[in-house]
Amino acid sequence: MTSNNQWEALQMAVDELECDAVLLDEEWQVTYASPSLGRRLGYGDSGMEGRPVTQFVHSDDVDGLREFLAGLEGGQERGQRSLRVRGEDGSVRWLEVTGADLTDSAFESYALHAWDVTEYKNQEDDLEAFARILEQLHGVTNRLYAAGSVDEGLDIVTEAAVEILGFDWCLLSKVDDGLFEVRATSPESPLSVGDNPMAADEGISGQVYQSGEPHITADMTTSDEANPTHGYIRSAVTVPVGSWGIFQALSTSPDAFDDRDRRLAETLVAPLATMIERFEWEQQLRDSKAAQERQRRQIEALHAVATEMKTAVDREEIFEMTIEAVEDILAFDICIIDEVEDDVLVPTAVGSNMSIDDYYEEVPVDSQDNLGSKTYREGETLVVDDLHEAGFAPAQSKFRSAISVPLGDWGIFQAAAEREAAFDNTDRRLDSVRQSMGLFVGADVLERLEREQELERQNDQLEEFASIVSHDLRNPLSVAMMHTSHVQETGEKGHLTSVMEALERMEAIIDDVLTLAKQGQTIGDVEWVKLGTIVNESWDQVPDENASVTVVDDAAIEADRGRMAQLFENLFRNAVEHGSTSPDSQARQDAVEHGSTSPRSQAPADAVEHGSTSPDSQAHQDAAEHGGEGVTVEVGLSDGVLYVEDDGPGIDEELRDRVFEQGYTGSNDGTGFGLAIVRRIADAHGWSVSVTDGNEGGARFEFTGVTARR
Structure with a gap:
């Protein structure tokens, strides 16, 4: 029999180890269980006593328990085992168990010490599940990088959100012209592609898109910021997709999402944002190459026109050829050239879609509300997206945008359109027009300047040669004349050596001057x-x-x-x-x-x-x-x-x-x-x-x- 002192010693050991104790007889019947364990499992303080221990163990772990207990018989070894036990309500908890054979002691029992490790086991399970999900998301990333289009990528993400992350519904919305537009949804989603456009700066979606930070909405009905499109949607997690738009997972239950869901959603969406950015960049590159090729052909065509201008006999013909080229090659509908006469812009040539009568008769170059006058004064190309908003008075009220190009001191070229912002990326082409016109209109001036520069160079060279002849040749010439006079006066031929040296020096100077010339x-x-x-x-x-x-x-x-x-x-x-x-x-x-x-x-x-x-x-x-x-x-x-x-x-x-x-x-x-x-x-x-x-x-x-x- 076990004395009270022995029970007290056992209880003290259990308390010190901060665990539960279970005693089994030789038939593995529970003779004692810590009241705390019984209460935790729902059997009460002593409800586990008198029953086989295997009755409380999960069926998948019974064989393992028997093996564990068999190992304790005869005091062969102390064991340690993790096993699951069932509560009265069918719930499962994890215990970490060690044991000892005390059958030869006063207890006459197998003693088990048990620690409840349910929380740790759940965390391990969560981590293992999280790792499996991440591995699956890695496969999704590879699929996204191999996708052939943005739409294909959107379908991959909505499918993974449901099948891998377990979300009920999800959608992807793109921001287009300041509005959210649904571009992809999961099956069974209450929303469809194109549904319910909403301003990109409104609600939780707008907040997430503008800030670039994800957001969990626990309950749509109590959130001041929420603006649900359907009343039965109760909670959501919203994640930004770069500058493209947003991803949302939706549920009809409140508090359906936690930080784990948010992190997984971000992990799913991040490669999608990268993929979309790549496709957009590739499209921009293709567009840029196409635009460059188109611009190259236009410039070549303009240069061909410039070559034709060589046959023009006067400025008016050049103006007409320029207007025709701009209309045919650059596809500008409304064009005009103004010349400056006595500080006034005077229309000289207009396109085929209008007449000079439809334009200004004349405009002073100091006019403050005229785009052409400002262009002439500042000498810079000006592009205006909205003439009325910019404070300019167009020749006709229907003209909304324009580009104005200075043509030196003698005038301007202008093109107008009846829609706003019609002249983006045209500066380079108009510069080509300006260069072509300026080349031939100012040809007489350039030729005159070239002639003047050539004459100036020749004059400088002549002046340089004159200086050499008058100065450098004078000394040896004087020496030669002096010694020649001595020969004539005295007949001494020794002076002829000096004469020869002076002449040779003169010849050397002349040779060098010719070399330089x-x-x-x-x-x-x-x-x-x-x-x-x-x-x-x-x-x-x-x-x-x-x-x-x-x-x-x-x-x-x-x-x-x-x-x-x-x-x-x-x-x-x-x-x-x-x-x-x-x-x-x-x-x-x-x-x-x-x-x-x-x-x-x-x-x-x-x-x-x-x-x-x-x-x-x-x-x-x-x-x-x-x-x-x-x-x-x-x-x-x-x-x-x-x-x-x-x-x-x-x-x-x-x-x-x-x-x-x-x-x-x-x-x-x-x-x-x-x-x-x-x-x-x-x-x-x-x-x-x-x-x-x-x-x-x-x-x-x-x-x-x-x-x-x-």
Whole structure:
């Protein structure tokens, strides 16, 4: 027999474990059950005692209980088992059970400890069900992405809402022209496609669409915001579908939806919104391509008309051709061209659908309520969707919208329509009209300007040549005349050497001037020219046995071959004479600039000029310019920059910007054109040239913008 103390100890253990206790005899009859368990199952405090424990267990779990209890016999092990038990009312609860064999103790029973885990089990079941639904919705997403149309996608969603989410009814409404329009419904839905259009800013549907936030309506009859279309609809969950519209699940029962339903509805609808956005974008792309193609054909047709305008003999004919083209090609119904005469817009040409008598007789350009006057004053294309609302007074009250295009200082072009907003996306086409008209109406002005510019360029060139002839040729001419007089007076033929040198210098200047005049700013056909080849060919024109040239990178550059050879010859001659120490050149090493590649300029040409020829600077210049026995020149490409570098004395920093100036030289022997020719050839190729210090202290000429390949 069990003493009271033993029962109290058992009860204390049960209380400490916060569980229920059940004692079974050897026949598995209940000899004791915690009163709390009996009450929870509806059997009362002791209603479970004296009955087989299997009577309370769910039929699917009886075999498992027997196996569990058999494992406890003989005290072999403590077990743990989850099983379902039935209440008096047929309800099912989950218990987590552990047990022990106490048959050899004073209790003479099998002791079971039970914890009610019904809530946890339900949550597990919910999670498993939720996971299965999500897996099914993933399949719906794949179907939506494979759908061939928006309507197909809508049907997929309404079907899934009923079959997967278990909603009674659902619908999808699109916002069109500010109204909700039902586009798809589930079977048995009280609403049909096209039913009951409602403003997109009204009711709960409008609130959800405008805010982009879902909403659960627990009871339509008590909600101030609800505006149900059918009185028997009691509750709903409403979810936005992007900018397209809304999804609604409906029920005839109140409180039919919870947050779980809302989340699942959002999960279902999200890929639909993406699919619709994709279809709309693809349609816009197709429309855009079609519009571009249509616009391209229109512009081509307008250009063809512009070509025909070349045969026009006066402005009036051009106006008529323009009006006809706009009507036929752009399909504008009402067109007119106004010319400005004495600050008044005067109609000059109108379309075939109206006469000038139907239009204004004339309008001052300072008129404030006239679209054409405003266009002329502002010089910008104006598009007006509603003339009356914008405060303009149209020529006829039936004109609602218009586009007005300025045509320079001499007038405007206008098109009108009897409906609002008729001229969207026409700016580009009208610009083509304006360009076509302006091209030929102003042709005489353009031709005159071109002639004036050409004359101005020629005058500048003549002035430049006159300056050279009057200044640069005067000095050697004076020298030649002076020495010729000495020969005549004294008969000493030694003066003839100076005469010859002066004449050669004059010829060098003339050759350089002709080079600049004939090839100043243009180049011929370009080709890929190997650096090694063009450098060697150019070097052969530089007579200096002590000098040498090296090509570091034998890449190919895109250039005019002849002009490129001329550029290298001038740079090489400049480098060689700059670094030479031969006696013949010693007296000429003070020059900044050494002349061009003209054969007769080789003798007097000298090193790149480093300063003035004043006595104070002479000693410094001589020291800087005597570069050694023979100069070495290096040509290559570095980081896309073409360079020509020598190891001579270099060029003083303060002179580097001036050495490229035409005619600049500090030497009596230099022509001042060699590096000017180099810069002009570079400019003609679209390159930039600069001079800096070389790695060995000499001069380094760098050309950027060169196109090269290896």
